[in-house]
Structure formats: structure tokens, C-alpha cells
Amino acid sequence: MHLRGVFRAAKLPRDQDGSIEKYKARLVSKGFKQKYGIDYTETFSPLVKYVTLRMVIAITKYFDWPQDQLDVVTAFLYGVMKEKVYCVIPEGVEMDGDFDCLELVKAIYGLKQASRVWNETFDEFVCSIGFEASAFDPCLYIKVVDGHCVLVLVYVDDVLVTGSSLELIAQTKADLKTRFEMTDSGKCTFVLGIELVDESDGSVTMCQRRYVNDILKRFGMDECKAIASPVEFEYSACRKQ
Numbered sequence: 001m002h003l004r005g006v007f008r009a010a011k012l013p014r015d016q017d018g019s020i021e022k023y024k025a026r027l028v029s030k031g032f033k034q035k036y037g038i039d040y041t042e043t044f045s046p047l048v049k050y051v052t053l054r055m056v057i058a059i060t061k062y063f064d065w066p067q068d069q070l071d072v073v074t075a076f077l078y079g080v081m082k083e084k085v086y087c088v089i090p091e092g093v094e095m096d097g098d099f100d101c102l103e104l105v106k107a108i109y110g111l112k113q114a115s116r117v118w119n120e121t122f123d124e125f126v127c128s129i130g131f132e133a134s135a136f137d138p139c140l141y142i143k144v145v146d147g148h149c150v151l152v153l154v155y156v157d158d159v160l161v162t163g164s165s166l167e168l169i170a171q172t173k174a175d176l177k178t179r180f181e182m183t184d185s186g187k188c189t190f191v192l193g194i195e196l197v198d199e200s201d202g203s204v205t206m207c208q209r210r211y212v213n214d215i216l217k218r219f220g221m222d223e224c225k226a227i228a229s230p231v232e233f234e235y236s237a238c239r240k241q
Contacts, residue, residue, distance in 0.1 A: 026074075027090060029110035039085050045115040048139035048155045048192075054206065056140070056153050057196065060162045061204050067196075068161045068169060069188040072122075073181040075157035079107035079117030115156070122154060122180075129175045143172070160188055 034040055060067050072078075085104045089095060107117040123133065131141035131152060141152040150163035150172055159176065163169050176182060189196050197205040216222040 026109050029087065029104070029108050029114075031110045031112045031114075034085075034112050038083075040083060040111070040113040043112045043116055045119045046138045048153060049137050050192075052134075052137040052140050053153070053155075053192065053194075056151060056160065056162065057204060057206070059151075061202065063164065065162045065164060066166070066169060067188040068173065069185040069191070070159040070161065070173065070176065070182045071185060072157040072159065073183060075122075075180070076109050076114045076118045077106045078180060079114065079121045081105060081107055081117065083113070085111070118157075125179050126152060126154075126176075129172075143168075155192055158191065160191065 057067075059065065081104055086101045087104055089099065089102060104111075107114040111117075123138075126141050127133070129143075130145075131143045131150075134140040134142055139154050141154070143150045143152075145165075145168055148163065148165035148168055150161070150165065150168045152172065153160040153162075159182070161169055161172055161176075163172075173182075173184070193208065193211050195207040195209060197207050199205055213222065216224070
């Protein structure tokens with residue numbers, strides 16, 4: 001029997017301006033010790049396409065649909081393991097009885113298949129309440145009821161719900177909350193590191209200001225002097241130069 005280790009990890013979720021939103025601590029599997037064919041087989045999990053995200057945002061702005069964002073609390077722990085995976089008892093945990101290992105029932109963070117198991121769990125439930133996955137992007141779910149359309153866009157553990165009917169949107173959110181513990185963030189203003197800025201003319205700008213600032217800080221250039229371009233605009237260099 002192969003035993004897999006676990007360790008505690010801290011996570012610092014940040015809000016749209018980069019400040020720490022809250023502190024988290026999780027028990028994480030040492031997935032790098034897993035062996036293919038023994039501890040896992042399939043690991044692929046679909047990720048939402050950026051073109052899909054832009055399309056959905058454009059649709060919501062054009063039809064003036066609401067953009068409700070939900071966050072699934074400890075999403076990966078909803079996935080049930082198919083493989084038999086055993087781990088050592090975490091440090092500090094006292095067990096009743098003579099046990100030297102534990103069987104992982106839930107796909108905890110760090111496992112190679114954790115993301116896939118969570119995606120399969122979410123997909124199964126959403127399809128059970130009448131949604132169909134888009135043939136263009138499996139992370140986009142569509143439901144049509146009496147001429148009204150509801151869209152559910154999932155990006156890992158964040159969910160965007162929008163549509164033409166407030167009643168159907170509310171019903172969809174209620175259905176999701178019966179299966180998953182979720183926090184309702186209200187209007188979507190920040191997704192996948194992209195800030196959504198509503199303009200005065202009714203359009204929306206997808207801004208990555210925070211991402212750029214993080215890169216500048218990482219390479220020690222956050223205090224550098226900004227210029228519009230490395231060379232003068234419309235500058236034409238001749239061969240002699």
C-alpha cells in the first residue's frame with residue numbers, strides 16, 4: 001500500500017485592489033508523490049475560454065442582464081474519490097485506535113485529479129437541474145425555459161449566473177445552494193484576474209491593471225518612470241542612423 005503525505009498550506013485570497021480579503025488554511029495533499037495508474041488516471045479538467053468570458057460579458061451588457069457571481073466554498077471537497085488513495089495521518093491529529101494511515105474519501109486540494117473530480121461533480125449536478133453544456137465551451141451551461149435563457153459560467157470554483165429572467169436566475173442560484181455551500185458576491189466586478197469596469201456609454205472595459213502591477217512589483221519595476229512608447233511616436237529611422 002502506497003501512503004501519500006499531506007501538509008498544511010496557507011492561502012491569502014485578495015480582492016480586486018490586491019489587498020488581503022481573508023486568511024485561509026488548508027490541508028493539502030503532496031500530489032507530486034502520486035503514481036499514475038495507482039493513485040490517479042485522468043487529470044484533465046476544462047477551463048473556461050477567454051473568448052467565452054468576453055462573449056458572455058458582451059451579451060449581458062447588450063441585453064442589460066444582471067451578472068451575479070457566486071463562490072463555492074472549498075469546492076474540491078465536494079468531489080468524491082474513485083481511486084483508493086491512502087495518506088499518512090496529519091501531524092497533530094489524534095486518532096482513536098491503532099491507525100497509521102487514512103483513506104481519502106474526498107478529493108482534497110493538491111491531488112492531481114482534484115480539479116477533474118470537482119468539475120465532474122459540478123457538471124453532473126448542473127445538468128440534473130436542466131442545463132446543457134455548450135458544445136463550444138464545456139464550462140458554459142445553458143438553460144431555456146418558456147423563451148427565457150439562463151447562462152451559468154464556471155471558472156474553477158467561481159460561478160457567474162446571468163439570464164433574461166430574474167426569477168430563473170434566483171431559482172438557479174437557489175438550486176446551486178442546495179448542493180454546494182456558496183457565497184454570493186453580488187454583481188461580477190472581478191473575474192480571472194480581470195477587472196470589469198462599466199463605462200458611461202454603457203460599454204464595459206476588461207482591465208488587467210492589478211495583473212500588470214503585480215508583474216511590475218515582482219521584477220522590482222513598480223517605481224519605474226512610465227513612458228508611452230520606447231521611441232518617439234511616428235519616428236522613422238534611416239539606414240545611416
